Amino acid sequence: MSALETARDRFVAEHRAFAAARAGEPAWLAGHRRDALAAFAARGLPSTREEEWRYTSLAPLAALPFALAEPAPLDRAILEELATPLFACSLYAFANGRARPELSSAPGLPGGARCDSLAALLGDGASPVEARLDHYVDIKAHPFAALNSAFASDGAVVRAPRGVAIEQPLHLVFASVTGDRPQVTHPRVVIVAAAGSRVTIVQDHVSVGDGPGFTNAVTEVHVGTGAHVHWVLLQREHDAHFHVSNLQVRQERDSSFSAHTLTLGGRLVRNDAGLLLAGEGAECQLDGLFIGGGTSVLDNHTEVDHAVPHGTSRELYKGVLGGAARGVFRGRVIVRPDAQKTSASQSNANLLLGARAEVDTKPQLEIYADDVKCSHGATIGRLDEDALFYLRSRGLSAERARDLLTRGFALEVLERLPGRALSEGLDDAVVACLRRAQREEEAP
Numbered sequence: 001m002s003a004l005e006t007a008r009d010r011f012v013a014e015h016r017a018f019a020a021a022r023a024g025e026p027a028w029l030a031g032h033r034r035d036a037l038a039a040f041a042a043r044g045l046p047s048t049r050e051e052e053w054r055y056t057s058l059a060p061l062a063a064l065p066f067a068l069a070e071p072a073p074l075d076r077a078i079l080e081e082l083a084t085p086l087f088a089c090s091l092y093a094f095a096n097g098r099a100r101p102e103l104s105s106a107p108g109l110p111g112g113a114r115c116d117s118l119a120a121l122l123g124d125g126a127s128p129v130e131a132r133l134d135h136y137v138d139i140k141a142h143p144f145a146a147l148n149s150a151f152a153s154d155g156a157v158v159r160a161p162r163g164v165a166i167e168q169p170l171h172l173v174f175a176s177v178t179g180d181r182p183q184v185t186h187p188r189v190v191i192v193a194a195a196g197s198r199v200t201i202v203q204d205h206v207s208v209g210d211g212p213g214f215t216n217a218v219t220e221v222h223v224g225t226g227a228h229v230h231w232v233l234l235q236r237e238h239d240a241h242f243h244v245s246n247l248q249v250r251q252e253r254d255s256s257f258s259a260h261t262l263t264l265g266g267r268l269v270r271n272d273a274g275l276l277l278a279g280e281g282a283e284c285q286l287d288g289l290f291i292g293g294g295t296s297v298l299d300n301h302t303e304v305d306h307a308v309p310h311g312t313s314r315e316l317y318k319g320v321l322g323g324a325a326r327g328v329f330r331g332r333v334i335v336r337p338d339a340q341k342t343s344a345s346q347s348n349a350n351l352l353l354g355a356r357a358e359v360d361t362k363p364q365l366e367i368y369a370d371d372v373k374c375s376h377g378a379t380i381g382r383l384d385e386d387a388l389f390y391l392r393s394r395g396l397s398a399e400r401a402r403d404l405l406t407r408g409f410a411l412e413v414l415e416r417l418p419g420r421a422l423s424e425g426l427d428d429a430v431v432a433c434l435r436r437a438q439r440e441e442e443a444p
Contacts, residue, residue, distance in 0.1 A: 004045040007062035036149035043143040066184040069096035072177035082206040089171035097185035111164035119154040136248035148218040155188035160197035169200040178211035189219040193227040200230040207237040214242040223255040230418035253279030263290040277311040288317035289413040292325035293437035299328040306339040315346040322353035322437030346376040
């Protein structure tokens with residue numbers, strides 16, 4: 001039996017004890033969990049023989065006996081330090097996958113808007129949740145999403161009613177408190193933006209301690225007619241942490257959705273994002289910045305499906321890699337036969353800080369309509385020696401010159417974040433991450 005099969009069987013066995021402890025759950029939820037577990041067991045953990053996982057081996061993850069994370073104490077001062085610089089937002093705290101309202105700072109939301117704990121809604125019968133779980137994600141195609149559905153017991157459910165604008169970003173902080181024992185959390189986020197509403201969500205994953213951990217997150221978003229949703233994913237877990245995320249979005253007519261994925265840590269990170277532009281006039285923007293060093297593997301897969309005419313999508317991903325880190329970008333844009341007047345662009349630019357770093361990039365266009373404007377491209381390069389020489393000739397040290405050039409490369413993505421305060425607040429974290437990656441090239 002392979003290591004991937006052994007890991008699959010271990011997760012299945014773990015679920016038996018999990019299900020037994022939840023014998024009183026509603027019948028629909030228990031059945032939903034069984035279906036999800038069956039989908040995961042049938043699919044198993046993907047191997048590099050599969051095209052979608054060709055460049056990312058899950059062997060390091062499969063080698064660790066991950067068990068469900070237990071409740072753990074989390075000091076408010078530590079949380080505030082971790083959540084900096086975004087702590088001024090409405091804060092909803094989770095520790096080891098469980099809501100911690102006593103650590104949250106959640107003022108009342110306008111117009112009947114709500115941000116609720118998934119566990120609380122499930123305990124109340126879950127009528128707002130039943131129709132939303134796995135409504136957009138295909139658990140047969142995404143085994144980690146199926147695993148999340150089988151185990152998910154808490155997370156955040158955000159609802160913006162018709163015409164309501166939530167001006168202040170909602171900051172969801174998922175803290176993994178690790179110890180000696182490898183542990184996994186399965187956070188779930190559901191966002192429902194009704195017609196004409198506006199909301200900004202910052203989904204922030206951090207870690208406390210340096211023990212082995214694994215975050216397996218799923219986010220589903222429905223963007224109603226004319227609604228505007230900004231979604232920011234921050235991955236700031238430590239360098240021994242594993243992280244898999246899956247974002248699935250459905251957009252209706254004249255809606256707008258932007259996703260900004262910043263990966264600033266992790267041993268192995270896999271981000272899947274799938275967007276369906278189901279209504280005419282829908283617009284989406286996908287931005288990503290991934291920075292890694294050591295032997296980290298940072299993998300980003302996106303799919304934008306233009307199903308109807310007059311849709312617009314813009315995509316920009318940038319990677320900065322030092323040490324022996326490996327980056328992956330695979331973006332797919334589909335333009336269906338009836339999706340005339342589609343405008344789509346896709347770009348992936350990568351900066352390698354040393355000879356051992358590596359990037360595999362594959363932007364793709366699948367166009368089945370003839371009246372469209374679509375483009376895609378990718379670049380891989382190193383720091384410009386002439387630019388370095390110019391900066392040093394003006395009195396800058398080699399370190400300072402490299403800092404300026406790498407920060408300038410990353411700044412384009414940061415400046416596209418929703419709100420100047422957010423981009424400025426994250427600037428120091430991005431610079432620190434860039435310096436860590438660069439130092440590996442300077443070490444003897």
